[in-house]
Amino acid sequence: MKEAVSNNLMEQTFRRLREAGETALMPFITVGDPDPDTTVDILLQLEQAGADIVELGVPYSDPLADGPVIQRASERALVHGITIETCLETAKKARNRGVTMPFVLFTYYNPMLQMGLEQFFTLLRQADISGLIVPDLPFEESEEVLRLGDEHGILLVPLVAPTSSERISLILSRARGFVYCVSSLGVTGERSDFHKGVDDFIASVKAGTDLPVAVGFGISNGEQVQRFSRICDGTVVGSAIVRKIEDSLPLLQSKDQREQGLLQIRDFVAQLKIR
């Protein structure tokens, strides 16, 4: 029997990359940082720079796992009252402006519960979101979220950390889309060194699943992207790009230098891409 070919954009992207022998460059940005219109412009730049899949972070006031760079991005976004709805509107605008890469929504659990899970998944589908990551989803509640995701065609991507060891096969058996390996413990943020056991950890995850495996947490330059690309299928870069956006704020917010600010972000991301 022929394997059913999925029409989920993220699955298609990973399949295309795998056939080409490439790995995915996966930026994370906070939606609404520094404002929703600029997020649309930044998404266009990311795509032109060679990003393959983008993680769209919903800003949150109590982001447990986020380091200082991403926390500040959330603060800048929350000034504009950004909610899940506005994030999804922003994603739609980016599509209408020509962004074609798959979107993975990254949100804490509480805002989705408050909206109601049915409504949440309906809106995600309407905004052409391919995947979902919920870092604080309680394992006991993940079954319901997974079921709704399957119903709506939205892939619930699990996060696994070097400490998830006893539960890892259970987590992998429920994974959709890809598996996100957190390179280290603690919070997000750029690092110069990684945990000694990270390569073995990634190898053990790869051995336990046929899905693509991506690595994130602390990856901040092209050399680190290359290092991890040799052993996995995708690399997530968050804080380093969000910091670049922060550094570019004076340019982005001035009328005549905005283009220059956007180019600065594009150039930074382009040099992370393996060509």
Ligand SMILES: O=P(O)(O)OC[C@@H](O)[C@@H](O)c1c[nH]c2ccccc12
């Ligand atoms: O910022 P870093 O170190 O590049 O790590 C990626 C990360 O930002 C993004 O995937 C992320 C943002 N918030 C998180 C919370 C938990 C796990 C991962 C995340």
